[in-house]
Amino acid sequence: MKLLAIDTAAQYCAACILDSVSGRELGRKVVDLGRGHAERLIGVIDEALLEADMEYRRLEAIAVNIGPGSFTGVRVGVSAARGFALALDIPAIGVSALQALAQETIDEAAEGPVLAAIDAHRGEVYLQCFDVSGEALSEPCAVSLADAEIAARSAAIVAGSAAKAMRELAGADHAWRIASTLATADIAVTARIAGRTGASGDRPKPLYLRAPDAKPQTGAALPRRAV
Numbered sequence: 001m002k003l004l005a006i007d008t009a010a011q012y013c014a015a016c017i018l019d020s021v022s023g024r025e026l027g028r029k030v031v032d033l034g035r036g037h038a039e040r041l042i043g044v045i046d047e048a049l050l051e052a053d054m055e056y057r058r059l060e061a062i063a064v065n066i067g068p069g070s071f072t073g074v075r076v077g078v079s080a081a082r083g084f085a086l087a088l089d090i091p092a093i094g095v096s097a098l099q100a101l102a103q104e105t106i107d108e109a110a111e112g113p114v115l116a117a118i119d120a121h122r123g124e125v126y127l128q129c130f131d132v133s134g135e136a137l138s139e140p141c142a143v144s145l146a147d148a149e150i151a152a153r154s155a156a157i158v159a160g161s162a163a164k165a166m167r168e169l170a171g172a173d174h175a176w177r178i179a180s181t182l183a184t185a186d187i188a189v190t191a192r193i194a195g196r197t198g199a200s201g202d203r204p205k206p207l208y209l210r211a212p213d214a215k216p217q218t219g220a221a222l223p224r225r226a227v
Contacts, residue, residue, distance in 0.1 A: 002058055003058070005194060010072070017048055029189070041077075051221050061195075069118065071174045093204065101182075103193055104186060105159040115129050118183050125145055129154075152166055152176050
């Protein structure tokens with residue numbers, strides 16, 4: 001199966017083409033943006049397709065990082081994946097950022113349990129624990145940094161952008177090690193997970209673990225005029 005994977009959930013705007021049967025990556029493009037994913041995503045996909053000598057019509061599935069991550073970034077990626085799936089009549093497969101981080105760590109270290117921990121800002125952490133086979137041991141959740149550090153005490157490895165802050169909080173009193181300090185795994189990991197799991201039949205949806213940070217600007221709103 002020729003699969004396109006995309007990730008706009010964190011700072012990277014990433015795409016890769018994977019042959020899921022052989023496991024061979026055919027092409028990729030990754031840009032460190034920070035923001036502006038919507039404007040760059042199609043160009044990034046086009047460059048990955050060009051490197052793979054692939055056309056859209058030859059794709060058989062599309063995978064997308066569904067978060068947790070940037071609210072805007074996740075929406076960009078999921079909307080694009082669902083749009084491509086509809087236009088090309090192919091399945092879309094959602095892969096969580098937490099699962100991908102854990103799987104990337106397991107692939108490299110082959111030890112567990114692995115705690116995937118993404119900085120959610122405002123003193124919170126997106127968290128989920130996995131065993132050495134990649135099976136989830138807990139549900140994804142948003143917890144305080146202090147609670148995340150407590151959860152890490154039962155893990156062998158912590159992977160994700162919250163790992164450094166958790167280690168600083170733990171001080172010398174920790175036995176776990178840090179595998180990654182990024183908010184998302186390499187795009188090929190997302191592609192390989194999707195290639196193994198296949199489509200569930202459900203359209204991918206953003207994995208939101210808390211309410212969005214954005215709030216209406218009521219102070220600057222103009223009063224409505226009676227009509």
